[in-house]
Amino acid sequence: MMTLLTSLTLAEARDGLRAKKFSARELADAHLASMEKARGLNAYVLETPARALEMAKASDARIASGKAGPLEGIPLGIKDLFCTENIRTTACSKILGNFIPPYESTVTSQLWRDGAVLLGKLNNDEFAMGSSNETSHFGPVISPWRRKGSNAPLVPGGSSGGSASAVAAELCLGATGTDTGGSIRQPAAFTGIVGMKPTYGRCSRWGIVAFASSLDQAGPFARTVRDTAILMRSMAGHDPKDSTSADIAVPDYEKAIGKSVKGMKIGIPREYRIEGMPDEIDKPWEAGREWLKAAGAGIVDISLPHTKYALPAYYIVAPAEASSNLARYDGVRYGLREQGRDIIDMYEKTRASGFGHEVTRRVLIGTYVLSAGYYDAYYLRAQKVRTLIKKDFEDAFNQGVDAILTPATPSAAFAIGEKSSGDPTEMYLNDIFTVTVNMAGLPGIAVPAGLDHNGLPLGLQLIGKPFGEEELFSLGSVIEQAAGRFQPRDKWWAV
Amino acid sequence: MSVDDDTVRRIARLARIAVEEKEIPHWRGEINAVLKFAEQLNEVNVDGVEPMTSVTPMQLPMREDKVTDGEVPEKVLSNAPQTQDGFYLVPKVVE
Numbered sequence: 001m002m003t004l005l006t007s008l009t010l011a012e013a014r015d016g017l018r019a020k021k022f023s024a025r026e027l028a029d030a031h032l033a034s035m036e037k038a039r040g041l042n043a044y045v046l047e048t049p050a051r052a053l054e055m056a057k058a059s060d061a062r063i064a065s066g067k068a069g070p071l072e073g074i075p076l077g078i079k080d081l082f083c084t085e086n087i088r089t090t091a092c093s094k095i096l097g098n099f100i101p102p103y104e105s106t107v108t109s110q111l112w113r114d115g116a117v118l119l120g121k122l123n124n125d126e127f128a129m130g131s132s133n134e135t136s137h138f139g140p141v142i143s144p145w146r147r148k149g150s151n152a153p154l155v156p157g158g159s160s161g162g163s164a165s166a167v168a169a170e171l172c173l174g175a176t177g178t179d180t181g182g183s184i185r186q187p188a189a190f191t192g193i194v195g196m197k198p199t200y201g202r203c204s205r206w207g208i209v210a211f212a213s214s215l216d217q218a219g220p221f222a223r224t225v226r227d228t229a230i231l232m233r234s235m236a237g238h239d240p241k242d243s244t245s246a247d248i249a250v251p252d253y254e255k256a257i258g259k260s261v262k263g264m265k266i267g268i269p270r271e272y273r274i275e276g277m278p279d280e281i282d283k284p285w286e287a288g289r290e291w292l293k294a295a296g297a298g299i300v301d302i303s304l305p306h307t308k309y310a311l312p313a314y315y316i317v318a319p320a321e322a323s324s325n326l327a328r329y330d331g332v333r334y335g336l337r338e339q340g341r342d343i344i345d346m347y348e349k350t351r352a353s354g355f356g357h358e359v360t361r362r363v364l365i366g367t368y369v370l371s372a373g374y375y376d377a378y379y380l381r382a383q384k385v386r387t388l389i390k391k392d393f394e395d396a397f398n399q400g401v402d403a404i405l406t407p408a409t410p411s412a413a414f415a416i417g418e419k420s421s422g423d424p425t426e427m428y429l430n431d432i433f434t435v436t437v438n439m440a441g442l443p444g445i446a447v448p449a450g451l452d453h454n455g456l457p458l459g460l461q462l463i464g465k466p467f468g469e470e471e472l473f474s475l476g477s478v479i480e481q482a483a484g485r486f487q488p489r490d491k492w493w494a495v
Numbered sequence: 496m497s498v499d500d501d502t503v504r505r506i507a508r509l510a511r512i513a514v515e516e517k518e519i520p521h522w523r524g525e526i527n528a529v530l531k532f533a534e535q536l537n538e539v540n541v542d543g544v545e546p547m548t549s550v551t552p553m554q555l556p557m558r559e560d561k562v563t564d565g566e567v568p569e570k571v572l573s574n575a576p577q578t579q580d581g582f583y584l585v586p587k588v589v590e
Contacts, residue, residue, distance in 0.1 A: 351510070
């Protein structure tokens with residue numbers, strides 16, 4: 001019974017709780033036990049069993065009195081970028097040290113409002129900067145997936161690597177993530193699960209540690225499209241505390257699951273067929289087109305001419321915003337302080353000691369491209385290119401395209417340490433298919449579509465119109481129905 | 496464009512990050528790799544293109560100018576490395 005409970009989908013668990021087949025306490029216990037066994041994956045940076053049991057107890061009381069919320073008793077993991085009241089939040093950076101937020105992020109407060117149970121805080125790349133979860137101050141996360149015939153530890157992707165690994169390894173029923181350039185969709189694809197980056201403004205950014213504010217967006221991870229839709233409804237919504245939060249009603253996303261996609265027009269952007277792309281990335285993409293066609297959708301070729309410039313523009317815009325956002329870590333109000341001979345020396349020593357390598361590089365680059373004399377050449381030009389990237393998508397949607405289908409990543413997951421040559425741009429290429437979506441503020445979902453020759457999962461990405469999340473859930477469930485679900489071959493991490 | 500060692504020192508100073516002298520060539524190399532990557536942007540004709548200021552069409556919402564939160568000094572100071580008498584404590588700034 002204990003292990004079975006962690007293998008349920010979120011929807012099955014919700015229905016089982018309501019039917020009183022098991023209690024929220026039993027469900028929480030089963031997950032806490034799995035987490036303990038799976039510590040080798042390093043997915044959780046903080047387990048909160050006491051809080052989990054207290055919340056589960058309250059859920060059981062509400063279920064008994066007929067007052068269950070939409071997520072009543074559902075155990076979740078929370079990326080350590082979300083501030084959780086009285087529970088350590090670090091962004092997996094040494095500089096936040098033992099930061100204990102005296103407030104709760106809007107997104108997580110909505111999850112608790114709806115009855116969810118907190119299992120713990122999940123590992124991520126430091127300040128969400130990375131594509132492999134190798135930059136965390138708490139060390140890398142290991143994926144539950146392994147290549148056929150190999151025990152080499154693989155990355156779960158990043159930056160929300162702990163979230164992806166925990167969901168795929170059944171250490172929670174769902175998790176939160178944040179996505180600035182692909183940090184939900186890429187790890188979801190690498191671990192064979194579903195992840196959605198909503199439209200910019202759909203989820204409040206209040207209480208989430210900021211990386212690049214014009215690109216950051218919170219979103220859910222789960223093992224099925226339906227589960228992702230269920231979480232999305234609780235996470236989304238208007239928040240006066242985030243001035244970029246959209247004042248648009250939140251639909252019941254679950255109703256989009258199984259809805260016909262007949263007559264929908266799906267664009268296939270030719271620019272995503274990059275030079276030297278392996279056949280095995282093309283194969284699920286081709287399959288995806290056929291599956292959607294079989295479900296009654298029309299497939300059209302489209303062009304997004306500025307695609308190749310999204311990544312270079314991103315690596316100007318994101319570090320620029322990061323250098324500004326991370327100026328607050330000065331050793332005065334929270335986190336680490338290194339002593340110095342004067343205040344400037346204290347700032348400089350604190351930041352040198354507190355920021356890891358990836359973060360330092362991005363802050364330095366961001367500082368440079370915003371500095372006097374270089375602003376126009378780099379930042380202003382990148383923001384103009386961003387306007388063109390967004391216009392590419394608008395042109396496609398104006399031609400009647402409802403959604404766009406692309407591969408989620410240019411490869412399957414790689415081994416830990418495999419991409420740490422001295423050139424940082426090698427790692428950046430992971431985000432080549434996902435970063436355009438952030439640049440244009442659009443919603444995107446990654447859905448598992450198949451396995452590569454090593455037996456590792458590959459994902460497809462669907463990109464929607466602004467606030468077109470429901471269409472993405474409908475289309476994503478068509479792909480899920482056709483492709484099936486994918487699970488790591490045995491629970492090697494649980495022994 | 497590429498940066499030299501002096502520029503790296505200047506950027507590090509602006510960013511308030513202490514960088515050891517022996518690390519300067521390393522950072523120069525990494526920064527230049529990213530700047531070289533960004534050079535592709537020079538291929539794009541951006542004449543007459545407006546720089547993006549907001550990714551979604553929205554107006555900055557306005558609200559009544561009144562206090563909505565506060566009177567929680569102990570919460571505000573609860574994570575500070577050093578405090579005294581309800582203030583943050585920093586090394587001496589004015590002699």
